[in-house]
Amino acid sequence: MSGFQSPRGLRDIREPDASAFAWAEEHAWSAALAAGYARIQLPVAEDSALFERAIGGTSDVVTKELYRLAVRSEESTPLALRPEVTAGVVRAYLQHGMRSEPQPVRLVTVAELFRHDRPQKGRYRQFTQFDIEAIGDAGSGIDIEVIELGTAYLRSVGLRDIEVHLNSVGCPTCRPGYLVVLAKHFAAVADRLSPVDQARLEENPLRLLDSKDEVAVAHAKGAPRFVEHLCADCAEHDRAVREGLSIAGVTVVDAPHLVRGLDYYTKTAWEYLLPGEQGQQGALGGGGRYDGLVELLGGPATPGVGFAIGIDRVVLALQERGLTPAPQRPPAVVVCGIEPGSVGMRIAIASELRASGVSARADVSTRKIGKQLESAVRDTAIAVIIVEPDGSLSLRDLAAGSQAEPGARAMVVSAAAQLARTQGGQ
RNA sequence: GUGGCCAUCGUUCAAUGGUUAGGACCGCGGUUUGUGGAGCCGCAGAUGAGGGUUCAAUUCCCUCUGGCCACCCCA
8 A cells, every 4th residue: 555545535436437427427418519508618726706706705615615726926816626617607608708699608518626525425525517507598498498408318317217306596686585584484483493593594594494403394394485475577487487397398396495505596496306315415416597697707797597417426326226337348359479579469450450440459468378368258358369479360259269270460350350340249 | 614433455354452464356377388267276465644552452542544424515
């Protein structure tokens, strides 16, 4: 052991997990690209102030989970590793004048994010999100499009039983009024609330709906529902989203207690959940509308919606259900030989096979042929080419156990490729 | 960030306040010398780190590191 370990919450992803990750990410890209979303790659770090402004300076994500980079000189701007992607996307939208493109601007990315949280299963300090953003359209239609896209993605990877929990968190017009009503409701039991919940009653009553504490949970059941205190505009938006989703075939679970952690959400808010799962692993992702964010970041008033789905959690869910895709299979053809001088030729032949679309590798050792065959067999290779001392090649069919007489290179290579193609498909 | 449980070869298990910490799987090699996943034989490989108690610590205590669970929060 070297004495070094990966830092807390940061991990190595190896096979077979690595294949499952790649597979989940590929599905994410293609689901969004097929729907007309444009790829965008963003930097992993941004001006710290961008996150502070977007997410809210008092939020947990900013106050305790943000990785702030050491400042290297007086004039450099303080940077932070991204804890989420929406802020960066909005920054890019403004920086590149995307408001002069057809609206809404639809963007996708798969991003590594960093949050200094206490790690647990399904919760890491570096994690990957599939993120979709549609900026510049205030209509309910785009909400429906985005929500449906997320469900379609999750279903496409095999998570057919996911639930969409939906709520509306209002807007600056109606939220203050609702908070008052809500606070009044909980004030009745204020003295029985846990200390944490009492603080929430003061600072962010919405969070009380989300509490795990017995008293709060019990009292939350009879709490006034936000959907009944929405302003006319928000109420109509909510109605249209629900109706549209139903017609689009997305079944929705009404979730009056759903509140999202980031301050910038308005109106539509939702989460993708796995029924039966408790706690952390249950929430695969979530999203919402953020009509005030662009303006908050210094742009013109511009609406937006988006979601983020945790790839790490998708992979975990896949594994728990045995839906993990088959890992990459080893090369179909192995090129063996024992003379040290034939190594170059073995590599050239393997390369030639690959160029013709057949996976192949050379055995670059000088071990006995028996050992080389054994390792090829264990790797589930289909065929072996043996470079004979005189430079001629023998082709051995591992399934059949037969070996042809040594022949000329071109012939043997094409026969091997042929064999790999016909048997590889089975 | 708070509280709790945990930590032995790459993996999975075992053992002990006292000689060389044991097995299985995996890997590598041998099986009479260039042809197959078996069998047999062999090799390599661990007490996470640092302190303390003790004649003696992998074992008991402390700190750190890392994992897991709950909370917090979120993906």
